[in-house]
Amino acid sequence: MKLTLKIWRQNGANDKGKIVDYPVSDVSEDMSFLEMLDVLNDDLVRKGEDPIAFDHDCREGICGMCSLFINGEAHGPGRGITTCQLHMRKFKDGDASYVEPWRSAAFPVIKDLATNRSAFDRIQAAGGFVSVNTSGNLVDGNAVPIPKDDADKAFDAATCIGCGACVATCPNGSAMLFTAAKVSQLALLPQGRPEAKRRALAMVEQMDKEGFGNCSNTGACEVECPKGISLEHIARLNREYLAATVTKE
Ligand code: SF4
Numbered sequence: 001m002k003l004t005l006k007i008w009r010q011n012g013a014n015d016k017g018k019i020v021d022y023p024v025s026d027v028s029e030d031m032s033f034l035e036m037l038d039v040l041n042d043d044l045v046r047k048g049e050d051p052i053a054f055d056h057d058c059r060e061g062i063c064g065m066c067s068l069f070i071n072g073e074a075h076g077p078g079r080g081i082t083t084c085q086l087h088m089r090k091f092k093d094g095d096a097s098y099v100e101p102w103r104s105a106a107f108p109v110i111k112d113l114a115t116n117r118s119a120f121d122r123i124q125a126a127g128g129f130v131s132v133n134t135s136g137n138l139v140d141g142n143a144v145p146i147p148k149d150d151a152d153k154a155f156d157a158a159t160c161i162g163c164g165a166c167v168a169t170c171p172n173g174s175a176m177l178f179t180a181a182k183v184s185q186l187a188l189l190p191q192g193r194p195e196a197k198r199r200a201l202a203m204v205e206q207m208d209k210e211g212f213g214n215c216s217n218t219g220a221c222e223v224e225c226p227k228g229i230s231l232e233h234i235a236r237l238n239r240e241y242l243a244a245t246v247t248k249e
């Protein structure tokens with residue numbers, strides 16, 4: 001099939017940027033969206049033009065790197081998939097598609113479609129971990145009993161791949177779903193409880209420092225999240241944060 005891609009080109013964070021039209025032909029419906037961009041880039045390189053910068057790594061829906069806003073939807077049409085899992089069979093011959101980077105002040109554009117999402121790393125580093133006992137008296141993780149329901153919920157939270165679709169989709173540019181998933185994952189496990197208060201306070205503080213907006217419960221994040229992270233984790237983060245605030249010394 002033939003398509004017209006309307007792709008955001010921006011040469012660095014301070015460049016104004018603009019949409020540029022690229023016709024592509026011989027697109028197979030079995031290609032992934034990223035493979036289709038590879039073909040376009042091969043073509044641009046052959047013509048001596050600057051290829052389009054976009055992020056990707058695993059191409060298996062695991063790493064969270066492929067951050068594209070396609071026709072106004074994070075990761076494009078389809079639910080529960082990342083851009084690398086999006087196939088061209090979702091498009092029709094003759095379609096025109098807009099391809100843009102994540103839009104958020106906290107995710108500045110590096111070039112074209114690639115954005116800097118290290119704000120997520122800093123939120124994670126602020127408290128999204130469990131301190132390990134290195135005294136030599138390690139307890140086998142399996143020796144700590146965990147109710148199955150809690151283990152399942154913690155696992156669900158742990159499936160967040162840090163892609164940032166929740167931020168890009170949120171009208172407030174909020175990072176609540178991401179932060180909530182990371183807080184929930186540990187709050188639900190006994191190993192995460194000793195540092196739970198410190199974790200909730202530090203991660204929310206870092207989230208605010210990074211310039212993400214506030215959560216107003218619109219729920220768009222949950223709809224566009226490729227891993228189906230539930231809003232119930234935001235409710236848990238709010239409870240964890242409130243409890244940490246009222247008992248802060
Ligand atoms: S909560 Fe969902 S949308 Fe947000 S970063 Fe995690 S996986 Fe991506």
Ligand code: FES
Pocket residue numbers: 055056057058059060061062063064065066082083084085
């Ligand atoms: S490239 Fe890793 S999730 Fe898409």
